[in-house]
Amino acid sequence: MKHDKRHDLSQYPLRLEGDNVPMVRFQNVTKRYGSLTVLDGLNLDVAEGEMVTIIGPSGSGKTTVLRMLMTLETIDSGVIYVDGEPLTHMEKNGRLVRANAAHLRLIRSKIGMCFQHFNLFPHMTALGNCIEGPMQVLGLSKQEAEERALELLDLVGMADKRDQHPSRLSGGQQQRVAIARALAMRPKVMLFDEVTSALDPEVISEVTGVIRGLVDQHNLTMLMVTHQIGFAREISDRICLFFDGKIEEQGSPEMLLDNPQNERTQQFLSAVLEAN
Amino acid sequence: MLDWKMDFTWEILPRLLLAAGNTMLAAGGGYAVAVVLGLVFALAQRTRSRTLTFIVRELVEFIRSTPLLLQIFFIFYVGPQFGLRLSPWAAGLIAIGLHYAAYLSEVYRGGIENVPKGQWEAARAINLSTVTTYRRIIIPQALPPALAGMGNYLVGIFKDTPMLSVIGVAELMHTANSIGAENFRYLEPYTIVGLIFLAISLPTAWLIRRFETALRRKMGLTR
């Protein structure tokens, strides 16, 4: 097993170079939980500024893709690259070895993530949530951090709630603060994991509106998991349909949603459309 | 009916109040040791080193399953054989501090484990270091629920200070015993000691509850 891995790694480049280096590359990535193979040799590139949406049935590995990229999960084989640099590995004496904590931290700084259940820090205000990373990690002064945070809270329409703790905010409001908190770290890649799934239907548009704005305003690379097919169609450059830890089919929204080639894709889509 | 002597009461009260100061000093000092050491014990059990976790885990178990009195005797009387020659005060504070550190470490551990996993993940997503995550995110949230347990052990340590009398720390119990032996009267000194304990324990417990509520509110942890 160990031997295999070492042998394997020689096939992966130390870094991605040339034109068209993707912002994110999953190269032959496998993830297992015990005997369960959750992702099986995943290959996925996301170009800079691209908005890629992942859809698929529950348990197909969508969340795991984002969590691996956020380094919340380790991977079992393959390499993930971010902005041309390996994330899960690092170069040592001309070879790739498993990334250490310092390397993970360095590359992770390019990635931000929003969670289904927001995960705001409950003991801090909306503003406090948004200045924590910039002050503790980026070394900004309190004033600089607050200026930046207020701009972003304004962007997500939460500036007037800056002094509220999360327990005083609705789900939609919390999620918008969470988006501001992630953006305050100036990530190049933003990950959204079912950020509207825990919300009441009437506030979903608060959050999708903010994400739509990000597509227009920032040249962010985004990777989003959602069950909202309509929203995905509207803002995605590309949609990937996951099935059993593999990309079953992918393409532009029109291609995938209107003219799915694959039988399982058709079944999934009709099931989802029926549910809506 | 009761042979209570008021003039004797007044005569011994200053000495007992002075000793009450010593009792509070012993409880406070021991608690300070326990609060810090307990956190070290709790965090040590969460490091990636399995050996360290195992050793600390066993140490905590050992301390929790042997009597405090034995630990006090051991440190004071057996310590010197290992070159550890301590004054009664030092030995007492170490023993009682170590003992309660074991209990407090469990309180901390419970508090830390109660913080949802999503908090760790959010902290990582904004790239906070492990130390910063503990300091800024986890411990502040672990504290309010741990406070009740911490308060109980503060009162507990206070009530256990009489055990230090066995190695000659001049706290309340020790002083009451001396007074009793000198005057052949035990009713007044012991009664006063009981009242002093009550007069300190009850408000302390009340204050801790108030503090917990205030802290939760200040942190925005209540709706």
Ligand SMILES: Nc1ncnc2c1ncn2[C@@H]1O[C@H](COP(=O)(O)OP(=O)(O)O)[C@@H](O)[C@H]1O
């Ligand atoms: N920590 C874990 N331990 C064991 N199995 C897990 C864990 N996390 C996810 N899984 C399993 O991995 C599979 C994919 O999960 P996930 O990526 O969350 O799917 P999705 O987001 O598409 O619903 C599921 O079968 C799930 O039960």
Ligand SMILES: [Mg+2]
């Ligand atoms: Mg999921």
